[in-house]
Amino acid sequence: MSDLFFFGTLRHLPLLETVIGHDLSDITLSEASFADHQIHWADGHAFPLLVAxxxxxxxxxxxxxxxxxxxxxxDYYEQVFDFDLIWTEVTENGVSRRVQMFWPPKTGHTPGPLFQLEDWAPKWGDINTRAAVEVMRHRGHKTAAEVGAMYGMIHVRASAHVAAQAENPVLGPSGMQASDVVNRDISIPYANFFALEERALRFRRFDGSLSEEVERAIFLSGDAALVLPYDPVRDRVLLVEQVRMGPLARGDHGPWQLEPIAGRVDPGETPLDAAHREAREEAGLELSHLHVIHEGYPSPGTSSEFFYTYLGIADLPDEAARLGGVDGEHEDIKGHIYDFDTVMAMLDRGDIRVVPLALALHWLARNRETMRTGA
Structure with missing residues (x-):
């Protein structure tokens, strides 16, 4: 049996239980201290640093x-973050004990204020615990380094899961819910920027019986915020154009598509915050107000992706049509401005082939006069 000292987020007991794969009933836990060091926030980040x-x-x-x-x-979990298992001395109840601990890598991060677990846990505890579920599913299939390289997207998917759990349940007319699905096995045969999950499951049928076991594959993504910028004074919208892999893979002649502004909701970020950030990144726009158009799944039969779709009130002079995107994400985005009648004619002709954009334009058509009143 081994004794380990934890100074960081593994002190969050649900996370520790998830990583070791069982409850802590057979583990003795106590407070101990590591001399000549303090625990600080990494400035601008959601994890702690051990500072001499x-x-x-x-x-x-x-x-x-x-x-x-x-x-x-x-050890597998901590190697994802480049931590090394070392021997050291800690003090427990005034007694020095030789134990093991995970030593952090040199990151170059600037120390922030002193780190308190009780400050971290309300915002990040559930997200990091959920992320650990996916991390540990990769054990035996991927190296810790491979998982570390894609941990950012694991964190995004975990954040989406936690957001779904926090929502007020919206059930279908039958009243059936997640507890009416019995999962026998869940695996992730592919994971990189996106992931593919396979499940062997049975589900409740409308006659009350359980189905035979079936196998289903789900495309795993995070939540996304979408914005249709609208200038109610000039009565015009801004659409963005960029190359899209979905149409390319389908064999479409035109993989460059017109869309609303869109991007993932990062962990710790609200959908509204994401909408404002993406408007700045993709189009250089500051939005004065956001109106909720819809919140829901664009393709629930195959994907976990969830869209928060907004109309964003913006000032759209001619020069607002510009090039945008984040260089580090290899984005190449071009903005286009259309007056309302022109863009609706494009929709009617079938020139707009992205469904969330069609939804947003139909919403605008229904609410346009309200948007323009007092503008």
Whole structure:
């Protein structure tokens, strides 16, 4: 059996249980301290740093009685973040103990304020715990380095899952819900920027019985915020054009598509925050107000992706049609401005082939006079 000292987020017990794969009933937990160090926030980030601080002590969690498999699972998880398992000395109840701990890599991050787990947990605890579920599913299939390279998108998918769990349930007329699905096996045969999940499951039928076991594949993505910028004074919209892999893979002659502004909702970010950020990144726009058009699934039969779609009130002079995008994401985006009648004629002709944009334009057509009143 092994004793490990944790100074960071693994002190969050649901996260620790997820990583080791069982509850903590056989593990002894106590407070201990690591001399000449303190725990700080990484400035601008959602994780802690261990900072040398002579005469101070980093107070953490000592877990005693961990099995070899527990340590192996913990080591895999921490290697995702380039932590190394080392031997060190900590103090427990005034007694020095030789234990193991995970030593963080040199990152170059600037230390922020002192880190308190109780400040971190309300915003990040559930997200990081959910992310750990996917991380540990990759054990035995991907190296820790491979998982580390895609952890950003794992975090995005985890954030979307937590957001779904926090919503007020919206059930179909039958009243059936997630508990009416029995999962026997869940695996992730492919994961990179996106992921593919396979499930072997049975589901409740409308006659009350359970179905035979079926296999289903789901395209895993995060949540996204979409914005149709509208200038109610000039009565015009801004659409963005960029190359899209979906039409390209389908064999479409025109993979460059007109769309609303769109982008993923990052972990810790609200959909409204994401909408404003994406408007700045993709089109250089500052939105004065956002109106909710719709919140829902664009393709629930195959994808977990969830869209928060908005009409964004903006000032759209001719020069607002510009090139945009984030260089680091290899985006090449061109803005186009159309007056209302022109864009609706394009929709009627079938020139607009992106369904969320069609939805947003139909919403605008129904609410246009209200939007223009007092503008």
């Amino acid at each position: 601080s002579p005469g101070e002590a980093a107070v953490g969690l000592l877990a005693r009685g961990l099995s070899a498999e527990d340590v192996a699972r913990l």
